[in-house]
Every structure is written in structure tokens, then in C-alpha cells.
Amino acid sequence: MKDSFFTLTFFPRKPRSAGSGEYPLYARITTEGQKAEFTIGRKVNPSVWDQRAQRSNGRSRRDIELNKYLEMVRSRFYEIHNRLINEGQFINPQIMKNHYFGMVEKPKMLCDVFRETNIKRREEYERGDIGYATFSRWERCVTYLEEFMTLNRGEKDIPIKDVTAGFIQDFEHFLRMSKECANNTTVRYLRYLKNVIQYAIANKWTNDDPFAGKRFKRTKAERCFLTEPELQRIMALDLKAFPRLESVRDTFVFCCYTFVALTNVCLIINKLQTNNRGIGNGLETTCLHHFA
Structure with missing residues (x-):
């Protein structure tokens, strides 16, 4: 001025x-x-x-x-x-x-900017830089934002420059209470929102950072090993009504018996082989394609 x-x-x-x-x-x-x-x-x-x-x-x-x-x-x-x-x-x-005369650029809206960044996330997913689960969470976060603003403000979107620290706190409460998200899931969604705000600041669509001074702490998960009886119960589950879950279960059990790490190799079940050696409880080995 x-x-x-x-x-x-x-x-x-x-x-x-x-x-x-x-x-x-x-x-x-x-x-x-x-x-x-x-x-x-x-x-x-x-x-x-x-x-x-x-x-x-x-x-x-x-x-x-x-x-x-x-x-x-x-x-x-x-x-x-x-x-x-x-x-x-x-x-x-x-x-x-x-x-x-209304010949000025309209303010950038929060969900519109979020979807703009999601276009980049889709490109990263298609290029193989991120997984489908990560990409899905980015898109789900926009849906949760719209639900939150509709419930609390009576509108589906607001100018991104109007996002305040109080807005962030209310959204965090909404995720924990209304969506029953655990701590790590809530932190993940808030980090996605923080990434969008930083993107808007870089493009000068907003000047204030509502995340300034706010720190997120994830809960360290205590992982334990499956016991033999627990693995047997997983194998005994009848998942014929859920083919996708059945494929996931079969892949997991296969990895348990063959020591193939799911974190290092992407496994796609191609076809159940009825003539291959059984690995217990009637479960047959699967024909798997490995992708680096």
C-alpha cells in the first residue's frame, strides 16, 4: 500500500x-x-x-x-x-x-488448491513414485475437508488465505472424533494439508502459515510377530465372498512361508496352481509375478 x-x-x-x-x-x-x-x-x-x-x-x-x-x-x-x-x-x-468492475483475480480456494496438488500426486503415482494407498489418502483428505467445512461453516470451501491455526485445530479434532482416525493417520492428513499451505505460500496465494510453531508427533507402533496359531486362524478364514481380500491373505501367507518381503517386492497373484506343492491346511502355492 x-x-x-x-x-x-x-x-x-x-x-x-x-x-x-x-x-x-x-x-x-x-x-x-x-x-x-x-x-x-x-x-x-x-x-x-x-x-x-x-x-x-x-x-x-x-x-x-x-x-x-x-x-x-x-x-x-x-x-x-x-x-x-x-x-x-x-x-x-x-x-x-x-x-x-470485478476485473480482479478471485481468491484461491482451499479445496481447489488441494485438488491442484492432487493432480501432481496422480502423476507421481502413475510414474511409480508413490503407492496407490498414499495417493488415495491425498484424495480422501479433500473429501474430509469438505465434510468438515460443511458441518462447521455451512460451506464446502473457503479462501486459502482464511485458513487459520484455529481452523487447523478444529480440523484435527474432526479427524480424531468424527472420523475416528488414530494418531498416526491424523498426523498424516495434517501433513498433507500443511504441504498444500506451503504450496500456496510459495505461489503467494496466502502470506500467513497457520502451521507455524505446530509440531506433529507420530506414535511409534510396537510390532510383534505372528504366532503359529494366529497364522493358522488367518489361513482358516473364509474369504470367498471377498476375492480381493482373499488374494491379499493368500499373498501374505505365501510370504510367511517363503520369506519373501512384501516391502521389497510387489507381488501380483496371477493364478492359483492346483497341482503345486501345498503349504499347509489345503492352501496351494500361487503363481506370482515379481516387479522391481
């Missing part, structure tokens, strides 16, 4: 061609010697126009409505000027004129 003072002047201008005898009205915005002029779409008879008062002295209904309209235009410019000051933006006549 360079200057907080401006003047707004209304004046009639004689048209080039003779018409009804009325002159079109113009507005002039002035700041620091700079000016911008535009027609306000109204006309006035020059005989009733008071330039000093910048209003019509006529008594007709049309003149009364014109004066009300001029006051409305003036109030609109004061509103624009105050908002620009509060936001710390640069002020000049052209900027104020653009705001009046």
Missing part, C-alpha cells in the same frame, strides 16, 4: 453528438496525482447538475434515484479502499477501478 488517500469525483461530459440534451456522467478516481476515469452508465441534465455538491438539484423521481445511485457508487469505492488497506495491498486508481 503506497497511499491511503483517494478522491472520487463525479462530473458530466458533453457528448460529441447532440442528443436529448443530457450529458453522460463520469467518475474520476485520483491518488497521488494518478487518475482513472470511467462512465457510470447514467445521464443528467446539465441545467440541474451541481458540480460542487456532485449531485443533481432536480426534484424529479429520476433525479432522486440518480443521487441515490451516486451515493451507492461512492460507498462501494470506500468499501474497496478499506479492504485494500486492511489486506495491505498496493492502491492506485486502476486497481480500485478493476475491483469495482
Whole structure:
């Protein structure tokens, strides 16, 4: 913001061609010697126009409505000027004129920016840089944000510059209470949101970081080994109604008996072999394709 003072002047201008005898009205915005002029779409008879008062002295209904309209235009410019000051933006006549006519870029919305980053996550998934589960969580986080804002604010999206530390705390509470997310899952979603906010800051769509000073601590999971009876119970589960889960179970049991690490190799079950050596409890080995 360079200057907080401006003047707004209304004046009639004689048209080039003779018409009804009325002159079109113009507005002039002035700041620091700079000016911008535009027609306000109204006309006035020059005989009733008071330039000093910048209003019509006529008594007709049309003149009364014109004066009300001029006051409305003036109030609109004061509103624009105050908002620009509060936001710390640069002020000049052209900027104020653009705001009046709605020719300014609309604020970036939180969920829109989130989906923009999700396009990049999809490209990373298709390239093999991240797994499908990670990509799904990124998309699910947007859905949770929309549910949270609809429930708490009555709207599905807000300008990203309006995201505050309080908004983050409320969203964290929503994840833990309404979505019953465990600590590590909640932390993961909040880190996704933090990544989006940092992306917006880098593009100058927002200036404040609502995550400043906030730290997330994940719970260290205590992992233990499966016992033989537990593995037998997993093998005995009837999952025929859930083919996908059955394939996952078969792959897991196969890895338990063959010492193949799921974390190092991607395994895809191709076909159950009925003639291969059994590995216990009637479960047959599977034909697996290995991908690095």
C-alpha cells in the first residue's frame, strides 16, 4: 500500500453528438496525482447538475434515484479502499477501478488448491513414485475437508488465505472424533494439508502459515510377530465372498512361508496352481509375478 488517500469525483461530459440534451456522467478516481476515469452508465441534465455538491438539484423521481445511485457508487469505492488497506495491498486508481468492475483475480480456494496438488500426486503415482494407498489418502483428505467445512461453516470451501491455526485445530479434532482416525493417520492428513499451505505460500496465494510453531508427533507402533496359531486362524478364514481380500491373505501367507518381503517386492497373484506343492491346511502355492 503506497497511499491511503483517494478522491472520487463525479462530473458530466458533453457528448460529441447532440442528443436529448443530457450529458453522460463520469467518475474520476485520483491518488497521488494518478487518475482513472470511467462512465457510470447514467445521464443528467446539465441545467440541474451541481458540480460542487456532485449531485443533481432536480426534484424529479429520476433525479432522486440518480443521487441515490451516486451515493451507492461512492460507498462501494470506500468499501474497496478499506479492504485494500486492511489486506495491505498496493492502491492506485486502476486497481480500485478493476475491483469495482470485478476485473480482479478471485481468491484461491482451499479445496481447489488441494485438488491442484492432487493432480501432481496422480502423476507421481502413475510414474511409480508413490503407492496407490498414499495417493488415495491425498484424495480422501479433500473429501474430509469438505465434510468438515460443511458441518462447521455451512460451506464446502473457503479462501486459502482464511485458513487459520484455529481452523487447523478444529480440523484435527474432526479427524480424531468424527472420523475416528488414530494418531498416526491424523498426523498424516495434517501433513498433507500443511504441504498444500506451503504450496500456496510459495505461489503467494496466502502470506500467513497457520502451521507455524505446530509440531506433529507420530506414535511409534510396537510390532510383534505372528504366532503359529494366529497364522493358522488367518489361513482358516473364509474369504470367498471377498476375492480381493482373499488374494491379499493368500499373498501374505505365501510370504510367511517363503520369506519373501512384501516391502521389497510387489507381488501380483496371477493364478492359483492346483497341482503345486501345498503349504499347509489345503492352501496351494500361487503363481506370482515379481516387479522391481
